[in-house]
Amino acid sequence: MTQRLPFLDRLAVPAIAAPMLRVSGIELVSAACRAGVVGAFPTANAESLEAFAGWMARLNDEAAAAREAGTAHAPWCPNLIMRRDPARVRAEVELIVRHRAELVITSVGSPAAVIPALHDGGCLVLADVASVHHAERAIEAGADGLVLLTAGAGGHTGWANPFAFVRAVRAFFDGPLVLAGGLPDGVALRAATVLGCDLGSMGTRFIATEQSLASAPYKKMLAASSLDDVMTTRAFTGLPANFLRPSVVNAGLDPGGTRRDGVGAGGAPALRRRFRGRRDPALGRPVERRALGRRGGRAGHGRAGGARAARGIPRVCIGLGFSLKGASETPDGLRGPRPEARRGVSLAPDFLQ
Ligand SMILES: Cc1cc2nc3c(=O)[nH]c(=O)nc-3n(C[C@H](O)[C@H](O)[C@H](O)COP(=O)(O)O)c2cc1C
Structure with missing residues (x-):
């Protein structure tokens, strides 16, 4: 009982x-x-x-x-x-x-x-x-x-x-x-x-509800996305996280590769090499090194879900990640890698305790 x-x-x-x-x-x-x-x-x-x-x-x-x-x-x-x-x-x-x-x-x-x-x-x-x-x-x-x-x-x-x-x-x-x-x-x-x-x-x-704080373009993107648009990577915060691939592209970044369940053949290091020095249009400033981490580890294999507009109503929305803007704006450190991450230590096993 x-x-x-x-x-x-x-x-x-x-x-x-x-x-x-x-x-x-x-x-x-x-x-x-x-x-x-x-x-x-x-x-x-x-x-x-x-x-x-x-x-x-x-x-x-x-x-x-x-x-x-x-x-x-x-x-x-x-x-x-x-x-x-x-x-x-x-x-x-x-x-x-x-x-x-x-x-x-x-x-x-x-x-x-x-x-x-x-x-x-x-x-x-x-x-x-x-x-x-x-x-x-x-x-x-x-x-x-x-x-x-x-x-x-x-x-x-x-x-x-x-x-x-x-x-x-x-x-x-x-x-x-x-x-x-x-x-x-x-x-x-x-x-x-x-x-x-x-x-x-x-x-x-x-996320795509009227009352949510997400921006209108992000809600629209989410509702138009599917399971296959989700990528799992540690490249942005040092922790395994699910992102909407189009949100990465919209930020002027290249998710790379053709694999649907990760960041592509090059993995996170290749992702960082591509991004380094580019401007993040969401923030209007260069993509921060800390937002990408020094060593992101390999991409995960999340079974994330997706959303589609069905009869004008957003349907299933599982596992679609937050926007890149959210990921790189870390004034409170909530989404940024901790010092260990910057040293390249994987946080995955202990980040919840
Ligand atoms: C955009 C976004 C932000 C999140 N922020 C937090 C957070 O601040 N604290 C927390 O405990 N979990 C956070 N989560 C995780 C959720 O609380 C919840 O565990 C997760 O969304 C469940 O998976 P689902 O999105 O597939 O329904 C966040 C999830 C998303 C999508």
Whole structure:
């Protein structure tokens, strides 16, 4: 008998609108919660602590109004990126507790430092993990549940097969599990629950929505793209990530090669050689060396999905990555390679803990 999440009966579908940097703004989160889907957002999407507090206050007001009207309202869910300035993370945790968040998703780093304060505030913690080892460590640290990041996820991706990963974790953990990566629709969501998950976390599916912060041209590109337009590479951030091939081309860069599942025969080093010194039209300045990394490693083989306009409605959108602009603009270091990456050390095995 698995432990259940306390808010499942308030959801219209067992889904989280996944946290996405520069995509999940307040309008998307609000619309998701009102539609009965958990609305998650990286705290960094609010431009300041004041704005972050304002978002949470608005979401609480909307939840109260829904309660009064007798309608359901799904929880909102901040996403804490752990590998950042600890003082900033602490300040965000304080605000999260003050605004009585029901749950938080932690990613890119161990949740250990924030779990005591969040638990004291009555907030559940779901830790984003990409390996069995990190799942075990997150549980040891006190996480209430896990988001299993698997192959095909948009943005920084996992690599494990979802069937194998969910079953491997279910063998030792009966708490809440969320599957993330390549969930395009309700059928896939249902499959995730049959597999043993409580929820599915869907990201790319929400990028081309009216409420998302993605630019109109990017939404259009995504809706017109297919599975075969996805490339997986470490060349941009040092971590394996899924990108839309046309977004790379639009930025004036050459993805190279003919392979559909990577960056081409030359791999990431060839990609960097091609890009070095070129101007990034999205940013109007030369492509940054740090954005390309010094040694990107070989290209991955993500089973990422795609989107097509079907009867004018964007259909499946699995695993389509963020724009190159997002990848190379890293004022907060979230998307940039860490120093180890600049030294050419692969971060893949440990980037989630
Ligand atoms: C554009 C983009 C930005 C993302 N930013 C974040 C982030 O800031 N924090 C995080 O934990 N996950 C982030 N993710 C991962 C999503 O939360 C989620 O795991 C992923 O989108 C699921 O795969 P899917 O896109 O195939 O549905 C991002 C994904 C995308 C596509």
